[in-house]
Amino acid sequence: MRILPVPCLSDNYAYLVAADGRREAIVIDPSEAEPIVAALDREQLRLVAIVNTHHHHDHVGGNEALRQRYGDLPVYAHASDVGRVPAQTEHVEEGKPVEIAGLTLRPLHVPGHTLGAVSYCVEDVVFTGDTLFIGGCGRMFEGTPEVMHASLSKLAALPVHMRVFCGHEYTVNNLRFAETVEPENEAIRKKLAAARAARERGEPTVGSTIAEELATNPFLRCSERSVQARFPGPTLPDVFAAVRRAKDDYR
Numbered sequence: 170m171r172i173l174p175v176p177c178l179s180d181n182y183a184y185l186v187a188a189d190g191r192r193e194a195i196v197i198d199p200s201e202a203e204p205i206v207a208a209l210d211r212e213q214l215r216l217v218a219i220v221n222t223h224h225h226h227d228h229v230g231g232n233e234a235l236r237q238r239y240g241d242l243p244v245y246a247h248a249s250d251v252g253r254v255p256a257q258t259e260h261v262e263e264g265k266p267v268e269i270a271g272l273t274l275r276p277l278h279v280p281g282h283t284l285g286a287v288s289y290c291v292e293d294v295v296f297t298g299d300t301l302f303i304g305g306c307g308r309m310f311e312g313t314p315e316v317m318h319a320s321l322s323k324l325a326a327l328p329v330h331m332r333v334f335c336g337h338e339y340t341v342n343n344l345r346f347a348e349t350v351e352p353e354n355e356a357i358r359k360k361l362a363a364a365r366a367a368r369e370r371g372e373p374t375v376g377s378t379i380a381e382e383l384a385t386n387p388f389l390r391c392s393e394r395s396v397q398a399r400f401p402g403p404t405l406p407d408v409f410a411a412v413r414r415a416k417d418d419y420r
Contacts, residue, residue: 170272170292172334174373175208177201180338181227182375184296185214188271193217195269197289197296198336199231206238218269221246222298223283224253228336232256243269247278250285261287279324281317282307288324295327295379298336303377304343304360306388308417314410318391321409325389329380340364340374346419347387350412351395356384387412 173185177200185208187194194214198221199205209216216239221229224246232255236242241258245267248260261267263278275290279300286307288297299307301324309317344361351357360381364374382389390396391408400411 170294172294172376173208173212174334174375175204176338176373177204177231178227182334182336182338182373183231184334185209185212186272186291187214191271193270195220195272196231196235198222198228198298199235200227200229202231202234202238205231205235216242218242219244219256220269220274220289220296221250221254221257222288222296222300222336223247223286224250225283225299228298229254245269245274247276247285247287250283253285263287277323279320281309281312281320284311286320290327290331293328293330294332294334295324296334297324300324301333301382301386301388302335302337302343303333303340303364303374303382304347304357304386305339305416306386306413309413314406314413317413318406318409321388325379325383327379329378329383331379333377333379333382334375338368338373338375341368342419344385346416347385349419350387350399350415351390351393353395354385356381360385387416 171187175183181200183199184197185194195218244257245259246254246257261276267274277288279286282299341364347357391405402408
């Protein structure tokens, strides 16, 4: 499987994904059409479907323009997002795999950032949108700490070798915050240094792994004593909520 991150807007990533040996591609979360069109032309790929992780405009803003250019492409999003995702034609649900262009997408419903948020597992990769970031997680616009913590726990339970591709280039800031949560965590220090070096080279930081996130992402580490010492709470969702509030205030 080939994965091509496509920078969009100021810090978004869309992804072109194609099965090995095929020229048909899907696009995940096209914020805008122009960078997608340029990448398709450059890589000589043919767009056959649009896949959205949630309804926010910076993830669906290119849907209609891409369909105007390439025809009535199917648009996949969660069944609960009908009327919220532009041009949505297909209604995905957890437990119902989707077959597109030689790829099998396994949707995971992960509400919290939005109620219809979906992550897509494809082979050894998970596309997490704005639910799980490298070193962080999305804000809770439509969910409670209990709901968001449960969704992140679902992602944390994926096989540790799975690679993580998220919706934004927030990694350096996320890991800077993670250092304030666990200043003694050497894995965070090393991952932050690697992220800074990648950005200095003009490279994306996406393509982490579940194992790396379990070792460095404070929102997946709420059961660790080192996190609870600074953010105590009676339950893990309470610890998560305290860490999330601190991140909301972090600059």
